[in-house]
Amino acid sequence: MMTYQRRTKDELAERVARDIFDGAYVNLGIGQPTLVANHIPAGMEVVLHSENGILGMGPAPASEDEDFDLINAGKQPVTLLAGGAFFHHADSFSMMRGGHLDICVLGAFQVSATGDLANWSTGEPGSIPAVGGAMDLAIGAKQTWVMMDLLTKKGESKVVKECSYPLTGIGCVKRIYSDLATLECGPQGLKLIDKVDGLDLNHLQQLIGLPVSE
C-alpha cells in the first residue's frame, strides 16, 4: 500500500524557491506563485519584476504604510527595495518579450507534455474573457515555470497530452512544479525531476496518463 503526502502550498513554494538562483530577475504570477517570494533564502538577492513597471519589488507594507501608487500586478500594495526602479508599461513588457527576465512562475489550468500552457480562459461559453499579461509572460522569460496541483478537484490530471482549454502559449513551459512531483517538459515529453516520498513512478504515470521518463 502506497502512502505519500502532497506538498502543501508553502512546501511547493519552498520547492520552487530552491531552484531560483542568486541574482536572478524573476516575475511571480498572480495567486499561488506570489508565495514563492516568502521562501527565497535569506542572503540571496533576487530581483522581482512586476508587469506594471517595477523592478526590485519588496514585500507588502504594514497597513498604515500602504501606498496605492505602489501596487503589484494583483493590485495589492507592495514596497520597493533599495535599488528598485520604476518604468512604463511598454518598457516593462519589452523586458519580458526581449528575454531579459530569467524566470517567470505562473499558475495553470493545464500544461501539455510538450510545454503548451493554458492558464487564461476556461473557454466557458458566456464567460467574460480576460488575459492581462499572461500571454506576454508565458513566452517572454528565459524559463517559464508552472506551479500548480497535479490533479483537478475531480482528480483529472492537469498535465495533459494536448490542452483542451484555450492556449496561452505554445511550447513555452520548461518545468512543472506540482504538489506531487516536479517535471520537465519539452519536445521529448515529460521527464521526472523529483517526486514526493512514497509515490512511485508507475503510479505517477497512471495519475498523469502519460509516460514520464527518468
Place this chain on the structure above:
Amino acid sequence: MTQNVPMINKISNSIAEALSQVRDGATVLIGGFGTAGIPNELIDGLIEQGARDLTVVNNNAGNGDTGLAALLKTGRVRKIICSFPRQADSFVFDELYRTGKIELELVPQGNLAERLRAAGAGVGAFFTPTGFGTELAKNADGSDKETRVINGKPYVLEFPIYGDVALIKAETGDRWGNLVYRKAARNFGPVMATAAKFTVATVHNIVELGTMDPESIVTPGIHVSKIVKIEHVATQAGGFKKAA
C-alpha cells in the same frame, strides 16, 4: 510697455477647458492600472463634456460605479480595447457586455502597450511573439492575423492603436508640459501620451520652467497638450481604501 507673455503655456485652468476639443467618435486612451495612475478627474470631466460614440483604451474596463465604470454607464462608449475587463467589481462592464451594448477587443497587455508605443513611434505594424497560436491571434471577424516565422520563431503582426485623445495622470509638470510620474502610477501614461494627437495630463504640482531635472523628465512636453492641476484626494478606486 509690452507685457512679457510666455509663448508656450500648456497649463489649463480647468478640466472642462482642457477637454473642450474631445469630439464624438473619438478614440480615448485612458491611463492607469489598478488604483495607480487612473485620471479619475479627467474621466469625470469627459462624462460632463458629453462626447459619445467613443472607443476607450484602458488596461481594464472599470471598477465599481465610479470613474471609467461611470463613463461606460452613460452608454457613450461604443467599444473598449483592454487586456483585463473581468474584475470582482466590473459589474457595469459585465452587464453592458452580456447585453451586447459594448464591443470588446481583448489584447494581451504587452501587445496593448506595444501597439500604443508603435502609434507614438510611427511604426506601421510589428511582429510580436505574444499570442501566437492562441485565440487572440485572430481578427474580430474570426480570421487569422498575419503571421511570420523569423529566425525560426513564430510571430503575429499587430497594428498600432492611435488615440485622438489621451487622458493620463502624472505627478508634476511645467508649462511646457514636461511630466514626471509617481511610482507605479506611471504605467501606461508615457506611451499613451505619445500615441494620441491630444494629451491631457493631471498633475498634483506645477513648477516653474527649469525646475524639473532635465535628466529625469519622463514625458517631454512635446507629447503633452494640456496639464491641469488637481488636489491630492483619497479615492475608492478598485475597491481599495485610498490612492495618493
